[in-house]
Amino acid sequence: MAHRADIAIVGAGILGLAHAYEAAKKGLRVVVFERSQRASGASVRNFGMIWPVGQPHGPLHEMALRSRSRWLQLLEDARLPYWPDGSLHVVYRPDEAAVAQEFAEVAPGLGYQCAWLNGDEVLARSSAVQPHGLLGGLWSETELTVDPRVTLEKLPQYLSAEFGVTVRFGCSVHEINLPVIEAGGERWEADRAIVCSGDDFESLYPHVYAGSGISRVKLQMLRTVPQPDAWRLGPALAAGLTLRFYPAFTVCTTLPALKQRIASETPEYERWGIHGLVSQTVSGELTLGDSHEHGACVDIFNKQEIDELILRYISGFLRAPSLTVAQRWYGVYAKHADRPYLSLDAAPGVKIITSPGGSGMTLAFGVAARTLEEMGL
Numbered sequence: 001m002a003h004r005a006d007i008a009i010v011g012a013g014i015l016g017l018a019h020a021y022e023a024a025k026k027g028l029r030v031v032v033f034e035r036s037q038r039a040s041g042a043s044v045r046n047f048g049m050i051w052p053v054g055q056p057h058g059p060l061h062e063m064a065l066r067s068r069s070r071w072l073q074l075l076e077d078a079r080l081p082y083w084p085d086g087s088l089h090v091v092y093r094p095d096e097a098a099v100a101q102e103f104a105e106v107a108p109g110l111g112y113q114c115a116w117l118n119g120d121e122v123l124a125r126s127s128a129v130q131p132h133g134l135l136g137g138l139w140s141e142t143e144l145t146v147d148p149r150v151t152l153e154k155l156p157q158y159l160s161a162e163f164g165v166t167v168r169f170g171c172s173v174h175e176i177n178l179p180v181i182e183a184g185g186e187r188w189e190a191d192r193a194i195v196c197s198g199d200d201f202e203s204l205y206p207h208v209y210a211g212s213g214i215s216r217v218k219l220q221m222l223r224t225v226p227q228p229d230a231w232r233l234g235p236a237l238a239a240g241l242t243l244r245f246y247p248a249f250t251v252c253t254t255l256p257a258l259k260q261r262i263a264s265e266t267p268e269y270e271r272w273g274i275h276g277l278v279s280q281t282v283s284g285e286l287t288l289g290d291s292h293e294h295g296a297c298v299d300i301f302n303k304q305e306i307d308e309l310i311l312r313y314i315s316g317f318l319r320a321p322s323l324t325v326a327q328r329w330y331g332v333y334a335k336h337a338d339r340p341y342l343s344l345d346a347a348p349g350v351k352i353i354t355s356p357g358g359s360g361m362t363l364a365f366g367v368a369a370r371t372l373e374e375m376g377l
């Protein structure tokens with residue numbers, strides 16, 4: 001006899017779990033299928049940054065804030081660790097300061113909670129910032145950090161215990177023909193299905209992905225040894241290179257000059273799409289990254305040059321007890337050329353939700369709430 005659920009979700013990455021949470025809160029019977037024994041995609045390989053300040057003003061920034069408030073509720077309810085410490089983009093060059101100051105002037109009028117801080121004010125907020133040559137920084141209140149590995153492990157347990165969500169690990173979905181779903185060796189029936197399979201475009205509905213304009217981005221990441229117990233990072237850190245990366249900053253008229261200077265002065269950062277972000281884990285390690293290599297075919301081998309460039313850049317603005325690297329890995333996310341994420345109708349009752357790019361942690365719960373609204377649930 002087939003098992004039964006109201007809604008079946010493919011993938012236990014953050015998008016799959018966010019959809020499971022939103023559906024379960026509405027009283028629906030939810031089953032989540034994850035092909036790995038534990039989530040191993042982009043959602044456990046990231047910084048754990050919920051980063052509204054990076055989103056462009058308007059609907060996406062609003063979605064990020066909506067997602068953030070859902071994250072906060074869930075993290076509190078599930079008693080999961082998080083740091084509501086905000087973020088600092090620290091700057092050392094006049095053209096970086098010009099962008100950060102311009103953003104701090106215009107952004108509050110666009111709904112951002114941020115301000116320009118001079119060097120002393122930055123150092124008062126964070127002892128992890130290199131003081132030498134520091135001109136100041138953009139302080140934003142809205143960023144949260146979670147520990148992605150802890151969160152992605154504990155969330156399924158919480159959803160099962162609190163909402164009765166069934167989570168099947170080691171269970172790959174190979175066919176959806178509603179109401180029937182073939183997953184692992186099991187046959188399920190569900191009224192609806194949401195496919196959150198990350199950057200797997202080949203296993204389910206390949207013809208839908210084929211014409212969608214979706215591709216892959218590979219990011220190299222590093223993690224330090226744990227810092228001493230008494231030392232905490234405080235606000236998550238970014239710096240000048242990041243100002244050219246997030247679409248929020250495109251409102252700044254001073255941005256093109258900064259981009260031009262970086263491209264001509266440090267083409268190696270441009271070539272590999274490098275910027276410097278720093279977050280901290282429950283165990284005190286610092287997560288450092290990242291780079292961006294675009295293309296459907298991902299190089300499975302990491303480049304030592306990229307790791308060195310990331311470390312060189314970050315050691316220019318981060319002052320931490322130890323930058324000894326303990327782990328290196330890469331992650332891959334799905335990305336559409338010009339859409340913030342994809343919601344595709346794959347078949348009656350079946351949606352594919354994917355490619356939130358580098359903002360999946362930030363947007364997940366906002367996207368999930370929107371999907372259920374679109375499905376009339």
Ligand SMILES: Cc1cc2nc3c(=O)[nH]c(=O)nc-3n(C[C@H](O)[C@H](O)[C@H](O)COP(=O)(O)OP(=O)(O)OC[C@H]3O[C@@H](n4cnc5c(N)ncnc54)[C@H](O)[C@@H]3O)c2cc1C
Nearest residue numbers: 011013015035041042043046049173198331359360361362
């Ligand atoms: C290195 C890195 C750093 C990042 N940093 C941040 C950050 O700090 N903040 C932020 O907002 N975003 C960040 N992102 C982006 C974010 O991590 C992704 O957008 C997000 O994790 C995507 O979530 P997902 O659930 O779509 O995909 P995934 O996490 O990849 O999950 C998809 C899951 O589906 C499963 N699956 C696939 N096919 C099947 C099938 N047929 N049957 C069963 N299971 C299947 C896979 O095994 C996988 O576990 C980062 C990404 C990377 C790679």
